[in-house]
Amino acid sequence: MKKFSLVFSLVLIALLCTSCMPWPESTTEIPRVDPNAIPPETVEELYSYYDQVDRTMTREDVEALFGPGVERKDDLGEVMYVAYLSDEKSCGVNVLYNFEGKVRAKTLYYNHSKDLIPFANGYTEDALSQVNEKDKISKAEELFGGPGLEIVCEYSQNNAVDESKIYSWYNEDGSSVQLHTQNGRITQKIWVVAED
Numbered sequence: 001m002k003k004f005s006l007v008f009s010l011v012l013i014a015l016l017c018t019s020c021m022p023w024p025e026s027t028t029e030i031p032r033v034d035p036n037a038i039p040p041e042t043v044e045e046l047y048s049y050y051d052q053v054d055r056t057m058t059r060e061d062v063e064a065l066f067g068p069g070v071e072r073k074d075d076l077g078e079v080m081y082v083a084y085l086s087d088e089k090s091c092g093v094n095v096l097y098n099f100e101g102k103v104r105a106k107t108l109y110y111n112h113s114k115d116l117i118p119f120a121n122g123y124t125e126d127a128l129s130q131v132n133e134k135d136k137i138s139k140a141e142e143l144f145g146g147p148g149l150e151i152v153c154e155y156s157q158n159n160a161v162d163e164s165k166i167y168s169w170y171n172e173d174g175s176s177v178q179l180h181t182q183n184g185r186i187t188q189k190i191w192v193v194a195e196d
Contacts, residue, residue, distance in 0.1 A: 037090035039115040046119055046149075049084055049093040050108045055155040055163075057103045062095060069095070085109060098157060105154035113176070120170035121146035123177055128191060131179070135186050137167065140179055144169050148179060 085092035148167030156162035
């Protein structure tokens with residue numbers, strides 16, 4: 001399990017640094033934010049790519065659905081993940097493949113964090129204070145009044161059912177909370193205050 005968490009952390013770092021999900025400590029948006037992008041109008045549009053990708057798929061399977069993706073490479077020219085983005089709306093999915101060419105992890109693509117607010121359940125600081133590591137995600141969903149938006153899913157390579165996910169809740173002022181989970185239990189809580 002520790003090995004799974006370490007791999008997930010590394011995957012998350014790579015995906016967060018290169019997708020449109022700024023780190024909580026970040027004071028600037030990701031440079032690729034497009035001010036002219038058209039955000040999705042429904043949660044179905046937002047997840048239209050993300051929900052179609054699962055752990056059983058190969059790159060060929062994914063590209064049969066979406067066409068060729070855009071490879072995002074690190075400074076050494078190594079492929080970190082492949083982006084599949086809608087031409088019509090600002091939505092899509094970033095996919096990390098394992099050495100066998102199967103889906104290892106996926107991250108919800110969105111242009112700007114404010115695009116998620118219309119689809120997210122909110123939360124209160126009081127409710128957030130009652131959520132702790134090792135709690136089931138269902139406790140947070142009950143306290144926050146609904147489920148969070150799933151924004152990352154990483155599949156265990158050693159177990160056919162284990163997976164880690166990140167869920168987000170947003171308030172209207174732009175403040176948000178991210179709960180990292182492994183097999184339905186919270187492993188980390190990150191609170192992002194609204195920018196002035």
